Amino acid sequence: MTLDLTQNDISDVVAADRAHVWHHLSQHKPYETTDPRVFVEGKGMRVWDATGKEYLDAVSGGVWTVNVGYGRESIADAVRDQLVRLNYFAGSAGSVPGARFAEKLIEKMPGLSRVYFANSGSEANEKVYKMVRQISARHYGGKKNKILYRDRDYHGTTIGTLATSGQAQRAEQYGPFPDGFVMVPHCLEYRKQWDVENYGERAADAIEEVILREGPDTVGAIVLEPVTAGGGVITPPEGYWPRVQEICRKYDILLHIDEVVCGLGRTGKWFGYQHYGIEPDFVTMAKGVASGYAAISCAVTTERVFEMFKDAPEDGMSYFRDISTFGGCTAGPVAALENMRIIEDEGLLENTRIMGERLLGNLNELMGRHSVIGDVRGKGLFCGAELVKDRDSKEPLDEKLVQAIVADCMGQGVIIGATNRSLHGMNNTLCLSPALIATAEDIDRITAAIDTALTRVIG
Numbered sequence: 001m002t003l004d005l006t007q008n009d010i011s012d013v014v015a016a017d018r019a020h021v022w023h024h025l026s027q028h029k030p031y032e033t034t035d036p037r038v039f040v041e042g043k044g045m046r047v048w049d050a051t052g053k054e055y056l057d058a059v060s061g062g063v064w065t066v067n068v069g070y071g072r073e074s075i076a077d078a079v080r081d082q083l084v085r086l087n088y089f090a091g092s093a094g095s096v097p098g099a100r101f102a103e104k105l106i107e108k109m110p111g112l113s114r115v116y117f118a119n120s121g122s123e124a125n126e127k128v129y130k131m132v133r134q135i136s137a138r139h140y141g142g143k144k145n146k147i148l149y150r151d152r153d154y155h156g157t158t159i160g161t162l163a164t165s166g167q168a169q170r171a172e173q174y175g176p177f178p179d180g181f182v183m184v185p186h187c188l189e190y191r192k193q194w195d196v197e198n199y200g201e202r203a204a205d206a207i208e209e210v211i212l213r214e215g216p217d218t219v220g221a222i223v224l225e226p227v228t229a230g231g232g233v234i235t236p237p238e239g240y241w242p243r244v245q246e247i248c249r250k251y252d253i254l255l256h257i258d259e260v261v262c263g264l265g266r267t268g269k270w271f272g273y274q275h276y277g278i279e280p281d282f283v284t285m286a287k288g289v290a291s292g293y294a295a296i297s298c299a300v301t302t303e304r305v306f307e308m309f310k311d312a313p314e315d316g317m318s319y320f321r322d323i324s325t326f327g328g329c330t331a332g333p334v335a336a337l338e339n340m341r342i343i344e345d346e347g348l349l350e351n352t353r354i355m356g357e358r359l360l361g362n363l364n365e366l367m368g369r370h371s372v373i374g375d376v377r378g379k380g381l382f383c384g385a386e387l388v389k390d391r392d393s394k395e396p397l398d399e400k401l402v403q404a405i406v407a408d409c410m411g412q413g414v415i416i417g418a419t420n421r422s423l424h425g426m427n428n429t430l431c432l433s434p435a436l437i438a439t440a441e442d443i444d445r446i447t448a449a450i451d452t453a454l455t456r457v458i459g
Ligand code: PMP
Pocket: 063, 119, 120, 121, 122, 123, 125, 154, 155, 156, 157, 225, 229, 230, 258, 259, 260, 261, 286, 287
């Protein structure tokens, strides 16, 4: 750690935090008697808290964001240079970094051609929901307005995106929610809903059943994570995606892939959907786009969709009547451009594939020794270990024990995460999403910490 904080500075910061900051995702009662953790510095895969304690970060900034690691001076320099040149101009004008980044991004996304800028994952998803609704209004007499979402998936924190939350815990107590959002079953084979050979196809057929129940002419789009993140690191079963694509084409339903977590390398390809041969109509992305160096998200779509907003200009209201004030801040695209350069020049996609295999292998090895691990799943540097009371019943491990394992790792100086509760009350999957720069040593240290924590907490 290079930042010199005296004991007085630390006490001041912690006191100010306790007095005035309302932390995300936190019950504040414990802070009446304990200090909140405040991180002060990061470099590569490591962060330091206000007491000077060092941590190996296996969750890329808590929520799978800092893909290229901490302390990237080239991103900071690029952002600084741009901000003093022109920090901001919004409305209908473009920007130099916006145009450059969009061009570079589209190079990696064959079949797609238009980038719409926003500030967060939720917002990018909301943009697409609005596009879908407007397409319905303008081209289907307003009828094809329903949006399907999947059990255990998550798409954001706003009231609109919470209406598409497959994780009940996130939406509890925030209703009522807007109409027109309909849930389809999840595809996690470990938690089988059908006893069949072709599980992937069967899980996709369940989407068709919902479409037929609702009426295909009322369904405009479906939003899906390529690999479900907070709902349990759910990799799709064989055969799932081709069938989903077929169903979307059959009923003229737009396919919206939420790459907020998977995007920009997390799974070992630029985008998660590219593992499965999917041809999406919309792709949204946020976290890894600028690795947390600036706030930026994007909703990307095809020329076909884009064209749907251009016809009938005489009605004066046919364009996409939407804006995000800070979509005009140039820090986002300039940081995103440099972030992509780093991923490319440092070969981070390849590193992610290699280190991802190692992480998955290590977790499988742990599963051989700890019966509390019921299932291990992952793609690239994005892995989960589902914890159960016993392997036969698959009853989820108590949430308190899962939290105790996470806390034990924290005590050892390794930050890991756990999933959110879905409709089925599951909060029992350990989540790992280290930066794409992780080395073999880092990976082994992460799994060694989990090994120790499992032994200490479970036995
Ligand atoms: N989609 C997915 C898959 C996510 O995991 C998240 C955030 N965890 C979001 C959307 C929402 O992103 P944000 O918090 O930037 O609004």
